[in-house]
Amino acid sequence: MEIFVKLFDKDYAKLDNNPVLFRKLRGGIGVSLASIYRKRFIKANLRLSMRELAEAAEVSPSQLRYWERKGYIHSEQTQENSSHKYQLATLFQVMGIKYYLDEGYTLPVAVAKEDERRSQMKDFQRFIIDRVFEIEATKEGTRIDLGPLADDPKKSVEAIVKEDDHVELRLFDTK
16 A cells, blocks of 8 residues: 655655654654644634634633633734634634533533543544554454554554454564
């Protein structure tokens, strides 16, 4: 299987299921499609108005203003008295806070729970970047190579995601 990843705006790198090459690109920093997309999102500088954010998250603009006054969310303003613009990440933050409020938590607890969830997601993203060495389709399902064990580098861990969405973890001898 050949994967072509567009790096920046002009360079293409051919990756033939070669996780070492994949990780050596860009000066040894692990590269993933998600990180490329994230950088493009940031570069695109997508912003939502307060009205757009309120509609998308199904909260009122007055709630957003209150949450911002309390320091729970943040907007960008180019000039004083100009309209508030929110990053796309704020949409997901607001949706998370609203979820916990709908579950019956108070606002401070909902914000704390959303902060904890976002922290856990960052840890999970770091895990994916650091530990996914190879992904390939097999007859059994999708095989994900999670790399060698820290205390026994001759053994590696793989996950097999089966068609019924069941996941099996296995040890195998490192090549």
